[in-house]
Amino acid sequence: EKLYLVENENYYNGLEMSAKFTQTPSGKDLWGHDIIFEFTGDDDFWLYVDGELIVDLGGIHRALSASVNYSTGKVVVDGKETTLKDIFYNNMIKRGETKEAAQAVIDEKFDKKNGYYVFKDYSEHDVRIFYMERGGGASNLHMRMNLSSVEKGNVVLRKELSGSDADEIDK
Numbered sequence: 001e002k003l004y005l006v007e008n009e010n011y012y013n014g015l016e017m018s019a020k021f022t023q024t025p026s027g028k029d030l031w032g033h034d035i036i037f038e039f040t041g042d043d044d045f046w047l048y049v050d051g052e053l054i055v056d057l058g059g060i061h062r063a064l065s066a067s068v069n070y071s072t073g074k075v076v077v078d079g080k081e082t083t084l085k086d087i088f089y090n091n092m093i094k095r096g097e098t099k100e101a102a103q104a105v106i107d108e109k110f111d112k113k114n115g116y117y118v119f120k121d122y123s124e125h126d127v128r129i130f131y132m133e134r135g136g137g138a139s140n141l142h143m144r145m146n147l148s149s150v151e152k153g154n155v156v157l158r159k160e161l162s163g164s165d166a167d168e169i170d171k
Helices: 084-094 099-109 166-170
Strands: 013-022 036-041 044-049 052-056 064-069 074-077 080-083 110-113 116-119 124-133 141-145
Touching (some): 052 074, 080 084, 084 116
Antiparallel strands (some): 036 064, 044 124, 074 080
């Protein structure tokens, strides 16, 4: 292949990405692993879930990391831990919602499972990601999510009975 000399390189770039996902039972993928979104990078990064700002790493900075665990609801941003539930609640309070209204949204979106507040099983969510690279020659970006989707028409419903005789069921 031919190589081309590029003068006055422009390393500045941005990324906007969106996806929809369905919260699987207990936030697990098909292999039983926690569904986790991970990010490490420098400069600006924002993660929104259902229109709520979950991760804010805006500004020029060293490489920082963030993760969201959809099985536990735990959010870690630059080593500081919180939860999806608390972020949703606090964002609504900051916007001037009453505590009662904010709690009503929490009750609608979250269930407590295994001691954690997580999105309700089979609830649908929107994720939006914004990334800006302002480095003039050095950059790093790592994103990973083992997103598991459940689309309409692709879920198999099955019922298992125990303590019954199969002949009784056929009658």
